[in-house]
Amino acid sequence: MDMTLNAFTLSLLTGLQLGSIYVLIALGLTLIFGTLGVVNFAHGALYLIAIYLAVSINNTLGFGLALILVPPLLFVIGVAMERGLIQRFYDRPHTDQILVTFGLAIVLQELLKWIFGANNIPFAIPSWGNGIVMLHDYLPFLEGFVVYPKWRMILVVVAIVTVSAVFALLHLTRFGLVIRAGMRDAEMLQFLGVNINRRFMVVFGLGAMIAGIAGVFGGPVTQVSPEVGMQLLVPSFLIVVIGGMGSLGGAVLAGILIGMAQSFTAPYIYLNTIIIYLITVIILLVRPRGLLGAKGVFE
Amino acid sequence: MSVTATTAPSFFSCRELNAFYGESYVVQGVSFDIPEGDIVALLGRNGAGKSSTLRTIARANQPALSSGEIWLNGQALHNMKPFEAARSGIQLVCEDRRIIPGVTVEENLILAQIAQPLGWTLEKIYSHFPKLEERRKQEASTLSGGEQQMLALARALARDVKLLLLDEPYEGLAPVIVQEIERMLQEVKKMGITTIIVEQNAVAALKLADHAIIIDTGVIVFTGTAQEVLDNQTLREEYLAI
Numbered sequence: 001m002d003m004t005l006n007a008f009t010l011s012l013l014t015g016l017q018l019g020s021i022y023v024l025i026a027l028g029l030t031l032i033f034g035t036l037g038v039v040n041f042a043h044g045a046l047y048l049i050a051i052y053l054a055v056s057i058n059n060t061l062g063f064g065l066a067l068i069l070v071p072p073l074l075f076v077i078g079v080a081m082e083r084g085l086i087q088r089f090y091d092r093p094h095t096d097q098i099l100v101t102f103g104l105a106i107v108l109q110e111l112l113k114w115i116f117g118a119n120n121i122p123f124a125i126p127s128w129g130n131g132i133v134m135l136h137d138y139l140p141f142l143e144g145f146v147v148y149p150k151w152r153m154i155l156v157v158v159a160i161v162t163v164s165a166v167f168a169l170l171h172l173t174r175f176g177l178v179i180r181a182g183m184r185d186a187e188m189l190q191f192l193g194v195n196i197n198r199r200f201m202v203v204f205g206l207g208a209m210i211a212g213i214a215g216v217f218g219g220p221v222t223q224v225s226p227e228v229g230m231q232l233l234v235p236s237f238l239i240v241v242i243g244g245m246g247s248l249g250g251a252v253l254a255g256i257l258i259g260m261a262q263s264f265t266a267p268y269i270y271l272n273t274i275i276i277y278l279i280t281v282i283i284l285l286v287r288p289r290g291l292l293g294a295k296g297v298f299e
Numbered sequence: 300m301s302v303t304a305t306t307a308p309s310f311f312s313c314r315e316l317n318a319f320y321g322e323s324y325v326v327q328g329v330s331f332d333i334p335e336g337d338i339v340a341l342l343g344r345n346g347a348g349k350s351s352t353l354r355t356i357a358r359a360n361q362p363a364l365s366s367g368e369i370w371l372n373g374q375a376l377h378n379m380k381p382f383e384a385a386r387s388g389i390q391l392v393c394e395d396r397r398i399i400p401g402v403t404v405e406e407n408l409i410l411a412q413i414a415q416p417l418g419w420t421l422e423k424i425y426s427h428f429p430k431l432e433e434r435r436k437q438e439a440s441t442l443s444g445g446e447q448q449m450l451a452l453a454r455a456l457a458r459d460v461k462l463l464l465l466d467e468p469y470e471g472l473a474p475v476i477v478q479e480i481e482r483m484l485q486e487v488k489k490m491g492i493t494t495i496i497v498e499q500n501a502v503a504a505l506k507l508a509d510h511a512i513i514i515d516t517g518v519i520v521f522t523g524t525a526q527e528v529l530d531n532q533t534l535r536e537e538y539l540a541i
């Protein structure tokens with residue numbers, strides 16, 4: 001492989017940027033699976049709702065309001081989704097859960113298509129995020145004119161901040177302790193007086209809220225069209241599996257891995273289309289529980 | 300459904316409990332009362348329905364309570380969720396101890412103190428269970444069986460417990476450890492906590508208990524004093540194999 005340092009750096013950044021969106025979607029997906037035991041195939045649709053809300057607010061009221069409004073709105077939508085529909089399927093087989101969340105995803109996707117049309121809606125990036133970054137200014141070892149879109153850099157930073165915040169919430173707060181414990185033995189927490197289902201509902205809302213954050217910053221990158229939800233859902237779901245169902249660290253690791261793999265195989269079109277499945281198969285053969293899957297978590 | 304006790308309710312009282320695991324009818328019309336501060340040994344063969352009865356009282360989702368009333372200290376528990384029953388004073392120490400893995404010993408205790416009302420403080424727990432204090436920063440699932448049982452008991456005491464349900468506290472423990480747990484349960488008894496103890500080791504449970512109930516295929520077949528069971532050889536042979 002003949003690759004210059006410049007090309008390598010660009011692929012690395014693209015991998016990080018791809019991984020950032022995957023991680024933000026997969027984080028919510030794995031949180032919801034780890035707590036409620038539900039594979040939420042409607043999670044891609046939450047991202048879809050987020051980008052349409054974000055683009056609508058951004059293009060009329062400005063980016064600032066989109067940033068302030070969309071994540072909390074997604075929190076509310078997530079909680080409503082959990083209470084209104086998904087909650088009724090906790091005691092049903094996984095196949096029923098998959099059917100209902102998948103069905104919901106399609107309904108939401110068609111609804112958004114009906115409202116906004118099938119075409120991509122241009123997402124105007126705010127002026128402070130527009131333009132390019134001269135990489136040479138930051139990485140002096142790079143030679144010549146190497147640039148990367150500023151907005152994509154911002155997306156990576158947002159993902160890092162969001163992931164850190166979620167880890168801090170889970171590992172440094174009492175709420176996080178209860179959630180982590182609830183992931184291991186929800187019934188025992190109830191026997192200790194904890195209304196764990198209410199907290200899990202909050203987690204569902206948080207997962208949706210992260211999809212909201214992803215939508216606000218990812219919309220301009222992934223584009224705003226009805227297929228985007230499903231396009232992201234498949235890799236995100238595989239990332240959850242590769243990382244280990246319910247493992248947040250695993251989702252982050254796997255998200256970056258898949259992002260990098262897709263970025264670095266971009267010149268080889270055949271390999272690029274199958275690389276994610278190839279990695280999934282190899283990792284699951286070597287580690288059936290995924291990279292960081294814990295023993296006894298939903299087995 | 301009207302839920303009024305027909306006679307002056309005892310401190311704890313359950314009436315005509317019927318509970319199912321799916322189609323399987325595991326608690327069949329169980330009724331008994333416990334005066335405040337007394338200890339009941341709930342005995343019977345493997346699979347008789349002892350754990351199911353305790354889980355029903357703790358208002359676990361499974362087995363599902365289909366009918367019957369549960370009263371504790373004047374409160375009706377039969378329509379409660381498990382966390383509400385726990386807040387009303389039920390503490391179930393499960394048969395496999397159910398120590399939360401992936402968090403520390405101390406965090407297991409903290410998890411018992413998320414919801415009011417609380418029982419013993421951590422300091423008080425550590426003064427009674429110095430081993431737990433030594434290991435407070437240790438991952439809880441790395442404790443030995445005996446230490447896990449202590450932690451499970453301590454976790455119950457960390458709550459304001461009015462009815463303690465002990466499911467096989469001696470199970471799988473070496474004799475010296477059993478003695479240690481026994482001493483702790485004697486202390487619990489002195490504290491006057493109303494308790495139901497389920498144990499394969501019937502003699503050990505009867506030593507501790509005031510009353511005995513024997514259950515077989517989900518039905519109560521004997522109610523009396525602990526001494527009566529110790530004295531009645533046919534009963535012991537038929538239902539307890541001792």
Ligand SMILES: Nc1ncnc2c1ncn2[C@@H]1O[C@H](COP(=O)(O)OP(=O)(O)O)[C@@H](O)[C@H]1O
Nearest residue numbers: 320323325343344345346347348349350351352
């Ligand atoms: N989770 C379960 N699902 C279905 N049946 C169960 C379950 N747990 C126990 N049982 C059945 O319920 C009956 C009573 O079991 P259990 O209450 O555990 O007995 P014991 O504690 O007296 O040994 C047994 O026939 C057992 O097979």
Ligand SMILES: [Mg+2]
Nearest residue numbers: 349350351394
């Ligand atoms: Mg049992």
